[in-house]
Amino acid sequence: MKTLGIMQPYFFPYIGYYQLINAVDKFVLLDDVNFIKKGWINRNYILVNGKPNLFTIPLRKASQNKMINEIEIDNESGWSVKFLKTLTTSYKNAGFFKQTIKITEELLKADYELISDLIYCSIIKIKNYLGIETEIIRSSSVYNSKDLKGQDRILDICLKEKAERYINAINGKSLYSKEVFLGNGVEIKFIKTNKISYSSEQAVCGRSLSFLDMLMHCSVPEINEMLFKYELE
Numbered sequence: 001m002k003t004l005g006i007m008q009p010y011f012f013p014y015i016g017y018y019q020l021i022n023a024v025d026k027f028v029l030l031d032d033v034n035f036i037k038k039g040w041i042n043r044n045y046i047l048v049n050g051k052p053n054l055f056t057i058p059l060r061k062a063s064q065n066k067m068i069n070e071i072e073i074d075n076e077s078g079w080s081v082k083f084l085k086t087l088t089t090s091y092k093n094a095g096f097f098k099q100t101i102k103i104t105e106e107l108l109k110a111d112y113e114l115i116s117d118l119i120y121c122s123i124i125k126i127k128n129y130l131g132i133e134t135e136i137i138r139s140s141s142v143y144n145s146k147d148l149k150g151q152d153r154i155l156d157i158c159l160k161e162k163a164e165r166y167i168n169a170i171n172g173k174s175l176y177s178k179e180v181f182l183g184n185g186v187e188i189k190f191i192k193t194n195k196i197s198y199s200s201e202q203a204v205c206g207r208s209l210s211f212l213d214m215l216m217h218c219s220v221p222e223i224n225e226m227l228f229k230y231e232l233e
Helices: 015-023 079-091 097-108 115-130 150-160 178-183 211-217 220-226
Strands: 003-007 026-029 043-048 051-056 135-138 165-169 187-193 230-232
Touching: 003 015, 003 150, 015 115, 015 165, 015 187, 015 211, 015 230, 026 115, 043 079, 043 211, 051 079, 079 097, 079 211, 097 115, 097 211, 115 135, 115 220, 150 165, 150 178, 178 187, 211 220
Parallel strands: 003 026, 003 165, 026 135, 165 187
Antiparallel strands: 043 051, 187 230
């Protein structure tokens, strides 16, 4: 059963995003849809002094009238140097700090101009680090269907990929009709992350954090085990 996952690009999102990538045969990064301000494309939470702290990648002339793959990063702000310093100060005593900071440094030293390029490369780096074999592609490079919206767009991609099953994040449950998908020969499931805890203040902070926090505190085998801690509804 060929299984497909589709999500907008997010920078080091929470573990559920990577669980979805790991659960499918092909993952489509939906980068030719409208950018959403104050969403999770360019920001997330890490722990600073034991408390959730929101980091944000600064953007240039970001607008909801632009596609995600048109949004530029404001690299002149020096944000990457500041971000690496914050990570170092906050996580230098974490068990897997050296491995994680190396991945992050290698990623950020490239000074990507577009946020979609930075996120795509971050996902590929994490995929390779964890040994995930899922194929990852960008919607802007393949489908030429950006005029379609919502469910119609997702279903169109599924049909073009000849997918037999489509898995979506659990918060999209109200957006899609199982009957419509089944009527087109596609089973639809929703992935729900089970409760996960690990050796980090994350366990008590009460907030879902960037995947960076887990990378800092957990080994590859530990993370790979947690990638399967979900249910399909």
